[in-house]
Amino acid sequence: MTDSKVLVIPCSGIGKPFGTIGREATFTVVDELRPGKADTNCLSLLVMGDPDAKRQVQESLCVAVDGCPLECARKNIEIAGGRIDAHVRVMDLLRDNRGLKPRQVTFLDEDGEKLAAILAERIAEKVDDLYTGGSR
Numbered sequence: 001m002t003d004s005k006v007l008v009i010p011c012s013g014i015g016k017p018f019g020t021i022g023r024e025a026t027f028t029v030v031d032e033l034r035p036g037k038a039d040t041n042c043l044s045l046l047v048m049g050d051p052d053a054k055r056q057v058q059e060s061l062c063v064a065v066d067g068c069p070l071e072c073a074r075k076n077i078e079i080a081g082g083r084i085d086a087h088v089r090v091m092d093l094l095r096d097n098r099g100l101k102p103r104q105v106t107f108l109d110e111d112g113e114k115l116a117a118i119l120a121e122r123i124a125e126k127v128d129d130l131y132t133g134g135s136r
């Protein structure tokens with residue numbers, strides 16, 4: 001069976017503002033912008049080999065959201081047997097918005113909030129492109 005919602009998985013990114021931006025943007029998409037079309041899950045479950053989390057990525061269209069070039073979300077989705085249907089990188093966003101410089105790590109400062117909002121819109125566009133309502 002195919003999971004009809006697009007699965008958006010952000011990297012964990014602890015200790016880095018870029019990871020926090022990716023997570024915040026994902027929550028905005030899932031809870032506010034595309035609640036009927038997008039879902040998320042914890043990357044750590046995939047890393048641990050949780051069978052339900054693996055099944056979910058294998059049966060879903062997946063958007064990986066990564067905070068740095070190590071691309072932990074993309075790699076772990078692929079290791080779990082999932083396919084990357086779209087890949088969003090916070091570093092690309094920073095290149096396109098050089099005036100915004102997030103500095104806080106544990107919570108987002110004003111620039112971080114702005115970047116998270118821009119990123120959320122990008123992710124929502126990817127979700128719209130991918131969402132089929134159930135067929136893959």
Ligand code: SF4
Nearest residue numbers: 011013067068071072
């Ligand atoms: S991609 Fe970078 S920021 Fe995200 S979890 Fe991996 S090392 Fe941390």
